[in-house]
Ligand SMILES: NC(=O)c1ccc[n+]([C@@H]2O[C@H](COP(=O)([O-])OP(=O)(O)OC[C@H]3O[C@@H](n4cnc5c(N)ncnc54)[C@H](O)[C@@H]3O)[C@@H](O)[C@H]2O)c1
């Protein structure tokens with residue numbers, strides 16, 4: 001049984017190990033420092049832990065989590081996922097990969113509409129700390145919460161992780177819509193249908209419907225599917241300009257989680273019976289070379305349908 005923090009109590013200030021020194025790992029470290037904790041970074045190629053710590057945060061691309069964890073022994077501390085995506089080959093959320101690779105049960109996720117650059121500039125934002133273990137969710141909430149980074153807590157770990165992962169897929173759709181100059185009506189309509197699809201997929205895995213209307217679902221969807229700051233949005237935008245996927249990925253300057261997550265959604269047998277026309281068209285555009293305007297027409301020309309269901 002892993003205890004929360006040293007000596008079984010919530011450690012304060014906490015020594016927090018950040019695996020991943022990219023944009024989000026850096027911003028998370030800045031928040032923790034601001035709150036008086038002691039964050040430190042471990043490079044993803046390390047094969048040993050440097051010293052005692054109370055919490056591990058994973059801020060590496062989701063497709064690299066498993067191979068990174070394999071190189072390291074399981075640390076006897078809780079693990080918080082800062083990543084957003086689903087593993088190709090398994091469909092696992094990050095905390096499921098952690099459980100699978102290390103057997104860790106003390107897992108949590110932090111997810112919401114949070115561009116690292118804005119956090120680093122000191123701009124206000126809100127997010128969600130989720131864990132099935134209420135004490136762990138509350139501790140993670142307290143570690144990160146401050147007056148400009150408002151952290152809510154949730155027991156719906158599945159819903160929070162699924163919202164964070166799928167908004168990247170739909171962020172690409174938002175970029176495609178903007179790149180094709182389809183207008184604000186189309187953008188609002190698309191986002192709403194993305195939310196409906198995200199909720200259907202998330203519910204089938206056990207997420208709670210209210211979670212998808214919250215910060216980690218709708219909140220992050222609005223951010224990612226409407227902003228040029230988003231790497232997923234920019235990728236879709238560039239594809240709509242005729243730039244190749246290879247070139248758009250090269251220009252992204254960091255991980256674009258929506259691309260592998262789209263593949264993971266497509267191959268997941270649990271999703272086979274779920275209606276997901278948007279994710280399906282994005283898959284065909286990314287991986288089967290489908291012409292973007294053909295996808296648009298195929299979506300628009302579907303049978304008229306009830307809004308709910
Ligand atoms: N950037 C943001 O604003 C933001 C905000 C919230 C969540 N996230 C999520 O956090 C995760 C990391 O995103 P980021 O923006 O920090 O990415 P990034 O591209 O800035 O950095 C990724 C980091 O991953 C590590 N890395 C690189 N190659 C690796 C490999 N082969 N194996 C293991 N680790 C490797 C390195 O530390 C690298 O700096 C993603 O899942 C992303 O969706 C990002």
Ligand SMILES: O=P(O)(O)OC[C@H](O)CO
Pocket residue numbers: 084112113114115116168171220223224229230231232233255256257
């Ligand atoms: O730049 P993106 O699209 O990876 O989005 C970053 C964060 O997930 C926004 O919450």
